[in-house]
Amino acid sequence: MVHTSLYLLTACVAVNVVHAVFLVRPFLNGRIPTTFGLPRHNFWPYIPIIPPVKDNKTYYGLPKHNFWPWIPVVPPEDDLTPVTPPGPTPPWPDPEGGYNYGEAMYKSILFYEAQRSGYLPDNNRITWRGNSATDDRGMFGEDLTGGWYDAGDYVKFGFPMAGATTMLLWGFLEFKEAYEGTGLLEDMYDCVKWPLDYFQKAHPTKYEFYAQVGDPYVDHSFWGRPEDMDMYRPSYRLTPERPGSDVIGETAAALAAGFVAFKPKDPVYAAELLRHAEELFDFADRYRGKYSDSIPIVEEFYTSSGYRDELTWAAAWLYRATGLRKYLVAAERNYDRGSWAQSWDEKTAGATVLLYKLTKQRRYRLEIEDIMRDWLPGGSVDYTPKGLAFRMRWGSLRYSANMATVALAAANLGVKPDLYRKWAQDQIHYMLGEGGRSYVIGFGFNPPTRPHHASSSCDPSPWPCTWSDFSKSEPNTHTLYGALVGGPDIYDNFVDDRADYIHNEVTTDYNAGFQSAVAGLKLLEMKKQAAEGKATISLSTPTLAEIRSVEKHSQPLVRLIRTSK
Known part of the structure; x- marks a missing residue:
């Protein structure tokens, strides 16, 4: 640590500090504090502010604005180093060649369970997670509990959450037999139902939608468990006067896709999804505007480039759900050619397919x-x-994973199937290990163990979790099974560093296209095996009792295997 004096130039006051300083940068999706040695000089290009620390909340007393370029945070120190047994790592049968797609699908679903906010169900399989953010409310007291935390933080950003949900549902519908063949059908229904339930809560009246819960600047100053949060979590509402055609349109797409998925399983639930989808599309189409103009605080995190692609995407899903020609007309009216990549902000590639x-x-x-x-x-x-x-470079794997899903869905329609399937397989196999390592936590050879993810870095309660857990050199305490990290640089370089949010953070939108593409490859594998007359293996997911037994006794988890021709 550095002994130095910080000179607050605006007040001409010298403050003696005996600490290394963590800088929390709120810009560029700023979820990353960077540690550096303080130089011995008396001028500072960034004004240091060291707020008081109370119960690990390091934002007390700071003014409510968004123009601090750097905010130093001095975390409390502790010498507690508890040792906890490893979490469950269910063994899967070795594939005949290549990678075990079913295992990757299963573990990706577990990642989404680790991201859950609100009151967790009795069958919660992520034993180090508990109820959190149970006081999330709208402006008039509406219940906004539930949904997914976005990444390694605890903001519920509606735009990427909806985008991830639609991508997951698209892959589920396109490659449903893969989920059936791996025994993951009910797991997947449960996975996508969690955000779908939240979106319905976020739409309390026809022309009202809550697009976000949590102040990202306050949230990103906290490193700890979501269960321990007690900061104020504001909600951000869109109305006709403050429109958001992009996030509202994307949410309509997710709900319409949810209707298609749930209609054969639960028609009553599906009908409610469709009602919300149609009302939200009308809201998005009638009152047009970018949500990041209406909610400026999101601009540094998930700003929108436009909304016509979301209107096209939503209308196309509603046409698939209802068969009503008005939605096809709306989709074609809003359609623009050209696509940079399928992503949380860009839907043209998927809409075209x-x-x-x-x-x-x-x-x-x-x-x-x-x-x-x-x-x-x-x-x-x-x-x-x-x-x-x-x-x-930022989250490099997500774009190729999303486009792998686009390629596999196009191949299913007869568009250059051999070429597109081989390309998609090459991209996904790179992520699973062909790039020299696995980029999926808890899967394959040399996977990341230090993701930029707060809750998995924390030791079990009642041990404290602070910024010292962020800066520790050891792997995260809990294995965040199935999470795809951001990925390498353009030279295939990757460092497993918790501080590197560009390459080593995880988010719900990273996994959505990845999981869908893996399901597509699994379906191709199953069809090939069926054509060759080989048995396919269907794997049931472990029970909660089995998982807890593994954590308690550190014994291998035996999965139930059913063999069929």
Whole structure:
């Protein structure tokens, strides 16, 4: 640690500090404190502010604004180093060759369970998680509990949450037999129902929608368990006067896709999803605007580039759900050609595939081929030396994972099936190990163990969890099974560093396209095995008692295996 004097130039006051200083940067999705040695000088380009620490809340007394470029936080220190037994790591049968897709799907679902907010169900399988944010409320007291925490933090950002939900449902509907064949059908229904229930709560009246819960600047100054949070968590409401066609449209898409998925299972529940979807689409289409203009606090985190793609995506899903031509007309009216990548902010690639599925119009097929041409070798997207299609350094794996789902869905429609399936397999296999390591926590060879994820880094209660857990060199205390990290740089370099939020954070939107693409590959594997007359293995998920037995006794978890032709 550094002995130094900080000079607060604006007040001309010297403050003696005997600490290393953590800088919490609220910009660029700023969920990353960076530790650095303080130089011995008396000028500071960034004004240091050291707020009082009370119960691990390090934002007390700070003014409510969003223009602090750097906020130093001095965490409390402790010497407590409890040792806890490892969590469950269910063994799966070794695949005949390649990677075990069923295991990756199962563990990805566990990651979404680890991200749950609100009151957890009795069958909660993430034993180090408990009830949290149970006081989340709307402006008029509406119940906003539930939903998913976005990433390693505890903000409920509605835009990426809805985008992840739609991507998961799209993959579920396209590759449903893969979930059936791995015994994960009910797990997947349970997975997607969690955010769908939350979206209905967030839509209390026809022209009102809560797009976010939690102040990201306050939230990102806290490193601890979600169960221990006691900071004020504001909610952010959209109305006709403060529109948000992007997030509202994306949520309508998720609910419409949810209707299609749940209709054969629970028609009454599905009908309620469809009611919300239609009302939200009307809201998004009638009162147009970007949600990040209406909610400025989100601009540094998930700002929107536009909303016509979400209106197209939502209308296409509603056309699939209802067959009403007005939705096809709306989708085509809002459709714009060209796609940078399928992501939480961009839906044109997925909408193009869905419109081709629904209409069989040649123009959509040609547009799919144009979009994919950019992603194939020789196109505009760069490649790493080991073969990852590299669109962007921040969360590089998410874009190629999402586009792998796009490619597999297009291949199912007969659009260059051999080429697109091989490309999608190459991208997903890179993430599972072909890039030299696994990028999926708790899966495969040399997976990350220090993700930028607060709750999994914390020791079990009642041990304290503070910024010292962020800065520790040891792996996270709990294995965040199934989470896909951001990924390597353009040279395939990756460092398993908790401080690196660009490459080593996890988010719900990273996993959505990844899990869907893995399900698509699993279905292809099953069809190949069936054609060769080989038995397929269906795996039932472990019970809560089995998982707790593993954590208690550190014994292997035996999965139930059913063999069928």
